[in-house]
Amino acid sequence: MELAKHWRLKGARYRLEGVRDGRTNTITFPPPHVPGPDDEPVILSGRGEVWSWTAVENGLDAWGGRYIIALVKLVEGPLVTAQLTDVEPDAVHIGQPVEMVTRKLRELGEDGLLVYGYKFRPLLLQ
Amino acid sequence: MRPVYLIGASQTPVAEHWNRSLEELAGAALYGALGDAGQPAIQALYVANALGGLLNKQAQLGAHLLAATGLSAIEGYSIEAAGASGGVALRQAFLAVASGVYQCVAVVGVEKVTDVLENELNVALATSLDAIAEADQGLTLAAGWALLQQRYGYEYGYDASSFAPWPVAAHANAIHNPNALYRFPLNPAKVATAAPVATPIGLLDSSTVADGAAAVIIAAAPSRGGDGARAPIRIAGSALASVALALGARPDPLWLDAAARSAGAALTAAQVNVEAVNVAELSDQHGIVAALSLEAAGFAPRGTAPRLAADGTYAQGGRLPMATAGGCKARGDTVGALGVYQIVELAAQLWGEAGPLQVPGARVALAQCLGGLGATAATHILVKE
Numbered sequence: 001m002e003l004a005k006h007w008r009l010k011g012a013r014y015r016l017e018g019v020r021d022g023r024t025n026t027i028t029f030p031p032p033h034v035p036g037p038d039d040e041p042v043i044l045s046g047r048g049e050v051w052s053w054t055a056v057e058n059g060l061d062a063w064g065g066r067y068i069i070a071l072v073k074l075v076e077g078p079l080v081t082a083q084l085t086d087v088e089p090d091a092v093h094i095g096q097p098v099e100m101v102t103r104k105l106r107e108l109g110e111d112g113l114l115v116y117g118y119k120f121r122p123l124l125l126q
Numbered sequence: 127m128r129p130v131y132l133i134g135a136s137q138t139p140v141a142e143h144w145n146r147s148l149e150e151l152a153g154a155a156l157y158g159a160l161g162d163a164g165q166p167a168i169q170a171l172y173v174a175n176a177l178g179g180l181l182n183k184q185a186q187l188g189a190h191l192l193a194a195t196g197l198s199a200i201e202g203y204s205i206e207a208a209g210a211s212g213g214v215a216l217r218q219a220f221l222a223v224a225s226g227v228y229q230c231v232a233v234v235g236v237e238k239v240t241d242v243l244e245n246e247l248n249v250a251l252a253t254s255l256d257a258i259a260e261a262d263q264g265l266t267l268a269a270g271w272a273l274l275q276q277r278y279g280y281e282y283g284y285d286a287s288s289f290a291p292w293p294v295a296a297h298a299n300a301i302h303n304p305n306a307l308y309r310f311p312l313n314p315a316k317v318a319t320a321a322p323v324a325t326p327i328g329l330l331d332s333s334t335v336a337d338g339a340a341a342v343i344i345a346a347a348p349s350r351g352g353d354g355a356r357a358p359i360r361i362a363g364s365a366l367a368s369v370a371l372a373l374g375a376r377p378d379p380l381w382l383d384a385a386a387r388s389a390g391a392a393l394t395a396a397q398v399n400v401e402a403v404n405v406a407e408l409s410d411q412h413g414i415v416a417a418l419s420l421e422a423a424g425f426a427p428r429g430t431a432p433r434l435a436a437d438g439t440y441a442q443g444g445r446l447p448m449a450t451a452g453g454c455k456a457r458g459d460t461v462g463a464l465g466v467y468q469i470v471e472l473a474a475q476l477w478g479e480a481g482p483l484q485v486p487g488a489r490v491a492l493a494q495c496l497g498g499l500g501a502t503a504a505t506h507i508l509v510k511e
Contacts, residue, residue, distance in 0.1 A: 009258060030259045052280070054272035055325040056264070060252065061245045063264035071273050071374060079374035081260045081273075089325065094280050105262065117262070 002108065006115050013117040016044040016100055018078060029078040046100030047123070048074040055089035062106045072098055072120050086121040097123040127224045132359040132508065134163025134343035135470040139305040140458035143337040148182050148238035149194045151339035156195060156234045159341035163349060169228040171202035174215035174235035176462030178204070180250040181242050191234065208254035209409060210497035211235065212340075212465020213366070213504025219344040220364040220506075229346050235463030236339040247335060251461070254498030256372035268332060268412070270373060270499045272324035275414035278380055279326065282429035286326040289413025290317040291435035293331050293455045296410065299442060300452025302482040307336050307458030333411040333454035340466040342473070348511070356477050363396030363507035365389075371501040382496070384503040385422035389494060393424075396490075396507035400424040403507075404488040405475050406446055407468035409496040410453040416440070419494060420448075423505075442483070450475060450483045465495035465504060476510040 011017035011031075018029030022038035029044055053070040068084040070092070084092060085103055098120040105117040136158025138151050146154075152173070160166070173187045184190065188203035205215040212235040222228045239247055252261040255270060279285060293312055300306035312330060320330035348358030367387035373379045393400060400423065408423070410416035417431035425446055426434050438444045451457050451471040460467055472491040474480045494505040 033258075052273045052277035054269050054276055054327075055322070056266065056269045056272075057322045057324065058244075058248070059264055059266060059269070059324075060249055062249075067264055069263065069265055069269050069273065071277075071379070079379070081263050081265055081372065081374055083264060094277070105264070115262075 003113070006108070011041070014102060016046050016118060017041050018044055027076045027078060029074065029080060044074055044076050048072045048080070048098055048120070050092060050094055050096040050098060051079060052094060053084065053092050068092060070120065083119045084121065085119040099123045128226060128346060130220050130223045130361045131345050131348040132342055132361060132469065132473055133166070133345045133349035134159045135341070135473040136162050137305055137340040137467055137470045138338050140307045140336050140338040140460055142240045143238070144240065146337070148178065148184070148236055149191065151238065151337060152191050152234050152236040153195050155236070155339035155341040156232060159232065159343050163343040166230045166343060166345065168197070168230050168232045168343065169200055170219070170222055170231040171197060171200060172215040172218045172231065172233045173202065173204040174211040174233065174462050174466055175204050175237060176206055176208050176211045177237060177239060177250050180253065181247065182238055206462065207502045207504070208497035209461055209464055210495045210502040210504045211462035212468070213493065213495040213506065214465070214502065216342070216465060216469060216506060217364050217366055217504055220361055223344050223346050231344050232341060233344065233466055234339060234341040235460065235466030237460045237463045238337050239335050239461070240337050251335070254501070256375070259372040259374060266324065267498070268327060269324040271412050271414050272327045273373065274380060274418065274499070275326055275412070278414060278417070281380070284432050286328065286331070287314060287318050288432040288436070289331055289417065290314040291432070292410055292413035292416045292440070292449070293317055295441035296449040296453040296455040299450050299483055300456030303451040303457060306452040306456055307334060308452070308456045327412050327414070331412050333459040335461060336458040338458065338460040338463055338467065340463055340470045342466060342469050358511045359473055359476050360509050360511055361506060362398070362509040363392035363394070363505070365391035365395065366502070366504050367391065368502045369500070371498055373499055380418065381428070382418050382422040382500040382503070385419055385494060385496060385500055388503040388505040389423035389492070392492070392505035392507050396509060398490055398507060398509070402490050403446065403492045404490050405450060405472065405485045406448045406492045407453070407472055408448055408494050410449055410455060411459055415496070416448070418500070419496070423492070423494065447485045450480065450485060465493065468493040468495060469506065469508070472508055476508055
């Protein structure tokens with residue numbers, strides 16, 4: 001069921017919480033798989049732009065099969081893989097300003113538990 | 127380190143083998159390779175397999191296949207590195223023989239994917255991505271390569287049609303390969319109008335994952351084969367490298383750094399320049415995978431591989447023929463077995479046994495297979511002596 005796994009990820013998924021290396025000031029998101037000794041949590045702005053994107057036509061069933069995925073370059077530096085939402089493929093382009101929103105990622109298991117996380121939509125207000 | 131030779135090779139057809147199990151396919155390839163090598167006694171078996179635990183619900187393929195083939199007296203284990211499993215397993219065999227621990231060992235690559243439906247297969251293939259950063263967001267393997275192609279096209283000025291030369295050349299070659307999954311020609315217009323898989327990648331620029339097994343025998347002494355006519359093939363270079371699984375965790379996602387480092391190290395070990403390579407097998411599940419692999423290995427400057435492909439550089443008769451038996455696109459992608467298929471096909475090229483697919487005078491061959499989006503890269507250089 002992976003419930004504990006998704007619970008562990010709540011900081012990154014709900015608050016876009018990454019880490020800053022206190023020594024180098026490098027910001028990493030999603031947070032590194034193995035925490036570093038100088039890592040401190042940092043909440044990212046959620047603003048960025050589309051670095052690349054694809055309209056997936058034969059995607060995974062649990063995610064709905066058809067969706068847009070992008071690599072989003074956050075203003076703080078990290079490059080993040082996430083779905084784009086509230087937009088059609090013909091309106092997406094590289095360099096497009098986007099912002100993070102919290103949305104349902106998928107339903108999990110026979111009980112249909114909802115997994116929430118970050119997606120990005122075209123920036124509403126400049 | 128002592129010299130290491132390839133003395134036998136065999137493969138099953140790549141197909142939807144409804145009537146054959148994983149074990150039957152692996153056994154057929156292993157027995158074929160042992161027969162090809164003149165029935166040597168082997169001391170270890172390295173099994174390359176990516177998806178057995180997920181799709182066939184069978185782990186411990188080393189012990190399992192040794193028992194199934196009556197070889198339980200020797201050691202064996204399975205090696206998983208997604209699409210690079212075959213190359214990584216070959217490296218284990220190379221190290222075992224080069225170190226002097228063993229005189230003669232076998233590598234068998236096997237994948238059995240058609241016992242499950244497409245979604246389950248795609249979920250399994252997506253385990254080669256970063257589970258949290260990528261697969262949990264819905265990324266698939268094809269979508270990951272599509273992200274790279276979209277950006278590559280933007281930076282260097284290519285559209286989807288620029289990648290068609292790879293599937294077209296692969297299909298032209300596979301017509302002559304009786305073991306290939308698809309033996310019909312493709313033309314660029316067909317590739318361009320195919321249904322989208324993950325834009326800008328379409329169905330006819332996407333390989334099909336299918337069942338198959340391939341095996342090679344690796345030894346400390348060369349063999350001239352059953353009729354004494356074969357020139358020895360030496361594994362002159364072997365190298366493995368890796369980078370972060372997630373595209374976003376790489377400083378320059380369009381540069382396959384693991385592929386570059388493993389190719390560079392293998393060429394250095396073999397003491398050959400990239401210009402000396404006569405024939406190559408690379409990961410080519412989509413044209414973009416071939417393009418980025420060619421650039422990483424040093425066959426093409428960054429941003430130029432599609433232009434070189436359009437000139438026929440990588441087709442039969444070109445400067446560097448690749449996918450001469452059809453590649454992933456037309457021979458079929460056997461995932462964990464891919465790296466072993468590549469070696470079997472290149473051995474045929476170096477022995478001059480490739481028939482209508484023969485690259486004239488082939489002496490130096492390069493094989494490279496990638497795991498996931500290039501996170502693991504295994505490169506081997508074969509040299510005919």
